[in-house]
Amino acid sequence: MNLSMDWVLQQARPVMPVLVIEDVALAADLARALYAGGIRVMEVTLRTPHALEALAEIHRELPEVILGAGTLIHTEQFQEARDAGAHFAVSPGCTPRLVAAAEDARMPYLPGVMTPSEVLLALEYGYRSLKLFPANGSGAVKMLKSLKGPFTGIRFCPTGGITQENLLNFLSLPNVACVGGTWIAPPSLIRARAWDQITQLAREARELAGSLEHTA
Template sequence: MALTMEAVLQRARPVMPVLVIEDVGLAVDLAAALQAGGVQVLEVTLRTHRALEAVSAISEAFPDLLVGAGTLIHTEQFLEARDAGAHFVVSPGCTQRLAAAAEDAGLPYLPGVMTPSEVLQALEYGYRSLKLFPANGNASVKMLKSLKGPFTGIRFCPTGGITPDNLAGFLRLPNVTCVGGTWIAPDNLIRARAWDQITQLAREAQLLGGDLERPT
């Protein structure tokens, strides 16, 4: 059975780490630290020159992890991500050309939205799992509550602005399946090779999410 974005987000709950990897030599150790903390799904953003190499390294070393490529803003990146071993792809927005590129690549796609009009556009392209970006604290919690009524059955993964302090507020929303977070593996801890600290941050997020009911 083909992997769906809905299945990816369910497996990612409560938090999908969003990773910016500068040194590809640290990618495997970073993934090991996150997996030790209970992470099953992660996203490597294509913001660095060797990000695709990091995707390949993690995918090869941990076949049981779902590895996504994020921050895709050019159509050619979709095939590059697929060829690097990505299991799914993520964009900060949604356009017709990006949606077509995702279709051509045959990968589950999480497009970004911010407004009701953008949600409608994504729906027209056939997407029902969406990334809310950027997620700005209480304002975004209120927006997600407002979107629940007119957009029944749509599930969101808020990203960009999620912190341990507001994590629970997002996860309690019935239309939020999981959130994307950068705080679990910040650049300073990666550079310091502080794998135990990263594992602990991942474990704390998993424990918090486990105390909350899943969306229905």
């Protein structure tokens, strides 16, 4: 796929699940449950020993899903993620070496930022779709409102603190493209193979966002 990060975030709206997968055998069923709930873009975070295997399994079983590899903090992880089937890469921060690794792997890249200086750094490298991390409650909402003025044209995907309760607070902001979070598919539900519950959580998130769109 020849994708841009801006297009990926448009497809992900309202929610891009951040998946923490400990058991590769559950990866495909988890992805199917989310897909049944209307999710087309998913991020598999590389926080577990078998995350790359899980990503590859989802890619094999559900090639229609747009897959991201998240929590990339080492340069070699970009090519590893691409080889496993990832279509885009996500990091909690932004450094020159990570930017170079994303370019070398020819992967759309969503770098993480939290301050105006970090946004400026990402802009210098040509990135206009950014991850706001961590997005902790009302403070992150205020930060996004403050960033809108000086940084026109920048679109954010806040993660790290998003819940069903505060989802609309973020999605109502004009510079938020989508949000990311683990609450749609928490590890406890994955371990319990509670696929119907995960599908329902995905549907509820989409319905909540739909109510916002209708009142806009």
